Amino acid sequence: MTNIAVFGTGYLGATHAACMAELGHDVLxxxxxxxxxxxLESGEVPFYEPGLEEVLKRNIGTGxxxxxxxxxxxxxxxxxxxxGVGTPQKxxxxxADVTYVDAVIDGLAPLLTRPAVIFGKSTVPVGTAERLGRRARALAPAGAEVDLAWNPEFLREGFAVQDTLHPDRLVLGVDREGPGRAExxxxxxxxxxxxxxxxxxxxxxATAELVKTSANAFLATKISFxxxxxxxxEAAGAxxxxxxxxxxxxxxxxxxxLNAGVGFGGGCLPKDIRAFMARAGELGADQALTFLRxxxxxxMRRRTRMVEMAREACxxxxxxxxxxxxxxxxxxESDDVRDSPALNVAGQIQLQGATVTVYDPKAMDNSRKLFPTLGYATDVSQAVEGADVVLVLTEWRQFRELQPGRVGPLVRQRSIIDGRNCLSPKGWRExxxxYRGMGRS
Ligand SMILES: NC(=O)c1ccc[n+]([C@@H]2O[C@H](COP(=O)([O-])OP(=O)(O)OC[C@H]3O[C@@H](n4cnc5c(N)ncnc54)[C@H](O)[C@@H]3O)[C@@H](O)[C@H]2O)c1
Incomplete structure (x- = not known):
């Protein structure tokens, strides 16, 4: 078994650390x-990820x-x-802002006195790994004995434990200039x-770095398609x-x-397609990715459309x-509100003079931090109380299974917009x- 350190204990890093321990390694x-x-030390996951707390507690328990x-x-x-540190949009x-990844290498490499392998998991612009490998070898006392490889992460929030322990595939980019131990x-x-x-x-x-960004570009394209x-x-009545x-x-x-709705968001797809375009531009291949614009x-138009639909409904x-x-x-199944379409729409509607009340089963704390001026409810009933229109913007099971008959008496107007096309139009209309869905006549 291997002694492993994982730098960055966010959505990716905390999951990776706990899962590597689950595989029997000793992990810091x-x-x-x-x-x-x-x-984390007390066994508490600082974000919502189903199943992670058990893995964390179990492996802290075993030491x-x-x-x-x-x-x-x-x-x-x-x-x-x-x-596994963050690479947000600049x-x-x-x-992409790669200063956090750089900081890990700058902090760690000077301390490497023995042969070591560094595996990058963060999503980075192509070319970053080669640069970091050179930098690590230049800074480390162990010099040429330090290997840096790229092992991009494909986990999905909500399924992170399963995806880490049973991924679709493992991808490893190795450095021809390195000592060749990474594989x-x-x-x-x-x-x-x-x-x-x-x-x-x-x-x-380079291929390993591009596998990740191109996978995200493909998924974003499929949703936008x-x-x-x-x-x-909507224009044709279909x-x-x-x-x-x-x-x-x-x-x-x-x-x-292929689910039409208010579109994608989160801490990955939006910033990753933008970073991909920026990097392609630097490489002189910008034409290849103009479609990502x-x-x-x-x-982003879907968010605007949702605001318009809410305005029409009012x-x-x-x-x-x-x-x-x-x-x-x-x-x-996530509490991640980074670039969330739901909160973005809520914010825009509030700016147009409405009183907005938000409810989410897991993301309340993160939402309050990002949008402190929105109203927040403690449950669905409180959120819909006296509403002129109800917007379903994240397809939590609890919302998919909402009973129209139970919510009806609470609202001012029985008007619902299904931003994820996750409800039964027939049930609500009856x-x-x-009922209005997105892209549905
Ligand atoms: N969240 C996902 O679903 C997911 C999936 C695949 C890939 N990724 C990629 O993984 C990376 C991390 O994403 P995330 O969602 O876990 O971000 P995150 O913001 O949740 O976590 C990043 C963590 O790094 C820590 N950190 C920052 N600087 C540090 C340093 N110098 N040393 C040690 N720790 C430091 C932060 O404090 C934070 O806890 C990003 O590149 C992202 O694109 C994320």
């Missing part, structure tokens, strides 16, 4: 956020999983280092996964949900990721209207509601 999670570390803010401790404890630019070490670390015959793709650094069809369906089912039967197309634009003006927003997280 490293972060600069002391309050996050204190929570295989510990946390620290000390890079010195990490460097003396581990010979394998994973980097302020005012499309490009062997990765095979040891992931031995249990490889025994499950999970596909393991070993390639160069169906949302573009949704715009056409139904995008039937259209998606029908085209989805074609194996070459597939039904997944359109993908981004279609996505008789042409949002001034003085009461709007209930069900959902704040960018998707169900209960006397005006």
């Amino acid at each position: 999670g490293v972060d600069v956020d002391e309050s996050k570390l204190a929570k 295989r999983l510990r946390f620290t803010s000390s890079y010195e401790e990490a460097a003396s404890f581990a010979d394998v280092h994973f980097v 302020k005012g630019e499309f490009a 062997e070490v990765a095979r040891e670390v992931y031995a249990d996964l490889l025994a499950e015959k999970i596909p393991f793709i070993v390639t160069d650094l 169906i949302n573009a069809m949704s715009e056409v369906c 139904d995008v949900t039937v259209l998606a089912d029908a085209i989805g039967h074609d194996d070459r197309i597939g039904r997944r990721f 359109e993908v981004d634009a279609v996505n 008789g042409g003006s949002l001034l003085g209207a009461r709007v209930a927003v069900l959902g704040a997280a960018f998707k169900p 209960a006397g509601w005006v």
Whole structure:
């Protein structure tokens, strides 16, 4: 078994650290956020991720999983280092801010006195890994004995534990300039996964980095494709949900990721497609990705459209209207509100003069931090109380299973807009509601 350090204990890093311990390794999670570390040390996951708390507690209990803010401790404890810190969008630019990744290498490499392998997991612009490998070898006392490889992460929030322990595939980019140990070490670390015959793709650094960004670009494109069809369906009086089912039967197309609605958000897809465009521009390949501008634009238009639909439902003006927003997280089974369409729509509606009350089963604390001026309810009933229109913007099961008859007596107007096309129009209409979906006549 291997001694592993994981730098960054956010959505990716905390999950990776706990899951590596679950595989039997001895793991040290490293972060600069002391309050996050204190929570993790006490067995509390600082965010919502189903199933993670059990894995965390179990492995803290066995002593295989510990946390620290000390890079010195990490460097003396581990010979394998994973980097999972954030790579957000730069302020005012499309490009990714890689300063956190750089800071890990600058902090760690000077402490590496023995041969070590650093695996990057964060999503980075192509070319970053090669640069970091050179930098690590230049800064480390162990010099040429330091290997840096890229092992992009594909986990989905909400399924992060399952995706880490049983991924669709493992991708490893190795550095031809390095000492050449990374593949062997990765095979040891992931031995249990490889025994499950999970596909393991070993390639160069640039390809590994691009696998991640192109996968996200493809997924974003698929969602914006169906949302573009949704715009056409609205104009033509057609139904995008039937259209998606029908085209989805074609194996070459597939039904997944073809749900029209208020579009994608979160801490990955929006910033990753923008960083991808910025990087392609730097490489002189910007024409190849100009379509992603359109993908981004279609996505953002859906938010505007939702605001318009809410305004129409309130008789042409949002001034003085009461709007209930069900959902704040960018998707169900997560408390992540980074670039969340739901909160963005709620904010825009409030700016147009409405009183907005938001409810989300898990994302209330994060929402309050990001949008402190919105109203927040403690449950669905409180959120919809006296509402002129109810918007379902995150398809939590609790909202999908909402009983129109139970909510009806609470609202001022029985008007619902289904921003995720996750409700039954028939059921709501039969209960006397005006139901509007996105891209549905
Ligand atoms: N969240 C996902 O679903 C997901 C999936 C695949 C890939 N990724 C990628 O993984 C990376 C991390 O994303 P996330 O969602 O976990 O972000 P996050 O913001 O939840 O976590 C990042 C963590 O890094 C810590 N950190 C910052 N600087 C540090 C330093 N110098 N040393 C140690 N720790 C430091 C922060 O305190 C924070 O806890 C990003 O590149 C993201 O694109 C995320």
